[in-house]
Amino acid sequence: MNTNRQWLLAKRPFGEVGKENFTYAETPIPEPGNGEVLVRNLFLSFDPTQRGWMEDRESYLPPVQLGEPMRAGSVGQVTESNHPDFATGDLVQTTGGWQDFVIASPGQGPMGLSKVPDGLSPEMMMSVLGVTGLTAYWGLLDLGDPRAGETVLVSGAAGATGSVAGQIAKIKGCRVVGIAGGQQKCEWLKNELKFDEVIDYKNENVDRRIGETCPNKVDVYFDNVGGNILEAALNHINMKARVVLCGGISAYNATEPVPGPSNLMNLVVMRARMEGFIILDYMDKAGIAVGELLGWVNGGKLKFQIDLQEGFENIPETLNRLFTGKNIGKQLLKIADPS
Numbered sequence: 001m002n003t004n005r006q007w008l009l010a011k012r013p014f015g016e017v018g019k020e021n022f023t024y025a026e027t028p029i030p031e032p033g034n035g036e037v038l039v040r041n042l043f044l045s046f047d048p049t050q051r052g053w054m055e056d057r058e059s060y061l062p063p064v065q066l067g068e069p070m071r072a073g074s075v076g077q078v079t080e081s082n083h084p085d086f087a088t089g090d091l092v093q094t095t096g097g098w099q100d101f102v103i104a105s106p107g108q109g110p111m112g113l114s115k116v117p118d119g120l121s122p123e124m125m126m127s128v129l130g131v132t133g134l135t136a137y138w139g140l141l142d143l144g145d146p147r148a149g150e151t152v153l154v155s156g157a158a159g160a161t162g163s164v165a166g167q168i169a170k171i172k173g174c175r176v177v178g179i180a181g182g183q184q185k186c187e188w189l190k191n192e193l194k195f196d197e198v199i200d201y202k203n204e205n206v207d208r209r210i211g212e213t214c215p216n217k218v219d220v221y222f223d224n225v226g227g228n229i230l231e232a233a234l235n236h237i238n239m240k241a242r243v244v245l246c247g248g249i250s251a252y253n254a255t256e257p258v259p260g261p262s263n264l265m266n267l268v269v270m271r272a273r274m275e276g277f278i279i280l281d282y283m284d285k286a287g288i289a290v291g292e293l294l295g296w297v298n299g300g301k302l303k304f305q306i307d308l309q310e311g312f313e314n315i316p317e318t319l320n321r322l323f324t325g326k327n328i329g330k331q332l333l334k335i336a337d338p339s
C-alpha cells in the first residue's frame, strides 16, 4: 500500500449524516518526525459524539475542520517509529481518524498514543476497557454512586456504554431496569445480561412502564438519550436521586432546538441531583477502572458485545448505525488485519 486512503469532512451536517458529508481522497503516506510514529489503522471506533465534532460550535473538543480526515478513535499497528517507547509492529491505541495511516505521539490528540497491553484484544481495548467502558464505570460509580438495593434505570441500555453501566449496577447489588429499542435488544438485556426488567421504548409507553418496573422509584438514572425518555425518568425519581447525564443521542440529529424536560421541578421536590460529565476528565484514573473492569470480565460477571463492520468504503454509513439503533454493543469497523 503506497497511498493513504481518507474520508474527509466535506460538508457540515444538517439532520442525519450521509455519505454526502464526506469526500474520499488518496494522499501520500505521511512521514513521522522526531518523537513520532507512523500508525496503520486497523480498527475504527464509532461514537455518537462524532456527530457533534462535525458541527462548527464550541464543545469539549474543537470541531473537525472541513477538508480534514474525520476524527475517530482507533487501534492500529506501528509501521515506522521515531519514538524510543514504540517499535514497529506494536499495537497501539490513538485517534487515528478515518484514514489508513496517521502520525501519532504520546500526549497528542484526545487519546494520545498508548500500547495495547499484551494479552488484550483491540476489540476489548475499544469497548469494555476503552472509552465507553470507562464512561460507564466513572459515570455510574462517581456521579451515580449506586448503593446495594437501590434501583438503577439505564437508557441506551443495549449500547456500548449503557450495557456496561447496567451490568456494573448489577455487580454493585442494585435492581437494574434497562430501556432499549426493540424486542431483540430487550431480550438480550434480560436473558444474557440479567437486567431485572426491560422497557422497549419503541413499542411501550415508557412513562407507564418505568412506574411499573420501578415500584420503589428510581435512585439512579443513567441517561444516554435525553428527550422524552429523560422527562419520563424524571417523573419517577426517588428522594435524593442521582441523574447522570452521559449523553443525549435522541437530539444529536435535531435540526431545531429541542425543548428541555418540562418537569425539572421534580429535582427540587425530590432533593435530587442531575449532573453531566465528560470522560476525558477521568483519563488520569483510567487504570483503576480498567483493572476492575478486566477483573469482572475475567470473572464472568461482565459481558461485552462488539458489532464489527468491515471495509474502508463502509466507514461513512457505519456512523449512522448508532442513530438507527442497528448496533448491539460497541460499534467498530475493521480496516485491516495486523501484519
Ligand SMILES: NC(=O)c1ccc[n+]([C@@H]2O[C@H](COP(=O)([O-])OP(=O)(O)OC[C@H]3O[C@@H](n4cnc5c(N)ncnc54)[C@H](OP(=O)(O)O)[C@@H]3O)[C@@H](O)[C@H]2O)c1
Pocket (backbone or CB within 6 Å): 046, 047, 048, 049, 131, 132, 135, 156, 157, 158, 159, 160, 161, 162, 179, 180, 181, 182, 185, 224, 225, 245, 246, 247, 248, 249, 250, 251, 277, 278, 279, 280, 321, 322, 323, 324, 325, 326, 327, 328, 329, 330, 331
Ligand atoms: N459523557 C461522555 O464522556 C460520553 C462518553 C461516551 C459516550 N457518551 C454518550 O453515551 C451515549 C451512548 O454512546 P455509545 O457510544 O455507548 O453508543 P451506543 O449506545 O452503543 O449506540 C447508540 C444507541 O443509541 C440509541 N439511540 C439512537 N437514537 C436514539 C433515539 N432517538 N432515542 C433513544 N435511543 C436512541 C440506539 O439504541 P436503541 O436501538 O436502543 O435505540 C443506539 O444503539 C451517547 O449519548 C454518547 O454521546 C458520553
